[in-house]
Amino acid sequence: MHTVIEANNIHRIYQTKAGATQALRGVSFSVKSGEFLAIMGPSGSGKSTLMNIIGCLDKPTYGSYLLEGADVAAYSDDELADLRATRIGFVFQSFNLLPRSSILRNVMLPLIYTLCPRKEREKRAYAALRAVGLDEVFFDRRSNEISGGQMQRVAIARALVNNPALILADEPTGNLDTATGDMVLETFATLREQGRTIVLITHEPDVAAHADRVLYIRDGLMYTQPHPRGATTEQHPLPLSPPDPDPASRTEATKEAAKLVVPVTEEVH
Numbered sequence: 001m002h003t004v005i006e007a008n009n010i011h012r013i014y015q016t017k018a019g020a021t022q023a024l025r026g027v028s029f030s031v032k033s034g035e036f037l038a039i040m041g042p043s044g045s046g047k048s049t050l051m052n053i054i055g056c057l058d059k060p061t062y063g064s065y066l067l068e069g070a071d072v073a074a075y076s077d078d079e080l081a082d083l084r085a086t087r088i089g090f091v092f093q094s095f096n097l098l099p100r101s102s103i104l105r106n107v108m109l110p111l112i113y114t115l116c117p118r119k120e121r122e123k124r125a126y127a128a129l130r131a132v133g134l135d136e137v138f139f140d141r142r143s144n145e146i147s148g149g150q151m152q153r154v155a156i157a158r159a160l161v162n163n164p165a166l167i168l169a170d171e172p173t174g175n176l177d178t179a180t181g182d183m184v185l186e187t188f189a190t191l192r193e194q195g196r197t198i199v200l201i202t203h204e205p206d207v208a209a210h211a212d213r214v215l216y217i218r219d220g221l222m223y224t225q226p227h228p229r230g231a232t233t234e235q236h237p238l239p240l241s242p243p244d245p246d247p248a249s250r251t252e253a254t255k256e257a258a259k260l261v262v263p264v265t266e267e268v269h
Ligand SMILES: Nc1ncnc2c1ncn2[C@@H]1O[C@H](COP(=O)(O)OP(=O)(O)OP(=O)(O)O)[C@@H](O)[C@H]1O
Pocket: 014, 015, 016, 021, 022, 023, 041, 042, 043, 044, 045, 046, 047, 048, 049, 050
């Protein structure tokens, strides 16, 4: 099983007029092919910053990031755009579908940036929509004429259509009610069974509980265990060179996430 993500001591400092913000302060972790990793953390902890870096939308200020073994720091903007179009499928909280285009067109869209002929684009879009369990009667419907859960499944199909090495999802159930969110999570569970590599960012423990492994981010540092509520004792961030994930502790961390009934963000809002 090859390594899809290797992050080593990643720092991201934002410079603004008001001063510098250290959004990430030395994050290291790796993700192997076929793993479903959830990253949890409160608002402002650095989740989207990390997502932008692993999605090649942004680069670390210091530290290295290897995607499928390639050091993307040296890539030009065009090379990065190409990498995103072919190797990464993005799923966002707000779906980001084109409202007046049909569902089928929305899913075919990422393939426009490739040399894939139209017939083949259509074939792949059909396959991706079937993979997320959307009924064929909806395929010609405009994307603003379906339910939220269906919209998110279309967005997941769009993320899949290029057969990417990595599916990145930032709060994919954040805008959905529980029942609809569960439907979307089932879709992720199916993708996991198909051997897809998934990194899902969430602050909902119920959502994280679906993953093989959970990592926690807080104040720009990553941890293998959730931070006890109200605790001020010493925390143990992940070492700079991540050890191989241990399947036993992975299950423990997943169970820990399921136990956290109060969303971590409540402390911050
Ligand atoms: N473009 C930016 N310029 C300056 N500071 C930023 C920028 N983006 C994020 N930050 C700061 O970096 C820190 C991490 O932000 P980030 O968006 O990664 O948090 P998050 O964990 O995704 O939060 P949320 O759950 O609210 O989406 C915050 O302190 C935020 O204010």
